[in-house]
Amino acid sequence: MKAIGYATLVSLIAGGAYAGGYVAPVVEQPVIAPVEMIAPAPVGNWDGFYAGLQYGKGSGDLGDRGALPDFGDFDAYGLHAGYQRGFNKFVLGGELDYNKVSPDENYSDGDMTRLRLRAGYDAGKFLPYVTLGAAKLDTDEFSDTGMTYGLGVDYKVAEHFTVGAEYTRNAFKDVLQDSAGVDGNDLDMDLVQVRASYKF
Template sequence: MTRALLASGTFAALALGATSALAGNLEEPVIAPAPAPVAVVPVAQGNDWTGFYAGGSLGYAEAEESDPANFEADGATYGLHAGYDYDFGSFVLGGELEISGFDVSAGGVDADSVARAKLRAGYDAGNFMPYVTAGAAQLNTGGALEGDDTGAFYGVGMDYLLTDSIRVGGEVLKHEFDNFDDSGLDLEATTASLRMSFQF
């Protein structure tokens, strides 16, 4: 009986010792925190429109004498232009000089050419730049109404950066010449042109 109790006590002591040893080797599990979500914010990829540019244009013109209504004519236009734009980030401001030859005549009156001094205000939409433009224009005529006079014009256009140095675009302009060259005639012209420019 004593041996049985002694054996039981020894077994119990060994069991408690083994349990303590095992418990001492157990560590609390380490749980790694979940990674924080990363927000992806789209960034607008704009282009820098700042710089000088120069190029040419081909287009179409409609001209008329509006007061009194005496003639209407249409024909081709062609021209050269040069200017400078400054990109403020999303707003582009610039100036341009342009001269366009006209192949427009009616009633013995020839619209020979128009020279323009432009202000342009545009929006930097990446590779695209829509803009508005206005300024002064000088019309030269020949034939039965030979002379020249300065009027105003306004219009809209758009440029597209084909490469870092090549722009293509289009423009529509409305011209008004009141009392042209003191003749008492009011002349108007609308032009639409395709343009190509090299940016420096």
């Protein structure tokens, strides 16, 4: 009986030792706040109305002008306004512009008004584009309507402000008579301009 009592006592002591034995301390893991990724500011789109100013220089060639003086170099400056809309990465629109054309010599100052379509590609801050339309040129010597086409690129300085550069060719048919009074002098005008626009 003593043996059974001792065995029971040892069993109880061992169980108590196990129950109240060493417990490893609980170490709380530090809470790490999630890092917020700062997304770059959106560039925005090219949709909407815009208006601005342009200035540039060009050269006019009368082709087979006979006894007539060549049109020569000229300054061109004025205003433009238009609307464009994006379709995925493509941007389509229309523009009306006015230029005061000032030849260096031989011909009087003139007015050139153009109505053009524009088709461009949205490359973020850049918008390369092509343009095609009609142009009307009025001077003291002649008045004629012809074709205009070209290419350019706009750069978005800020959400509502862009700058750009553009080349156009403006072609007019039978604008002047030669010394014998015969029509047939075509005028081709190459024009390079810088532009600044505000988008509303």
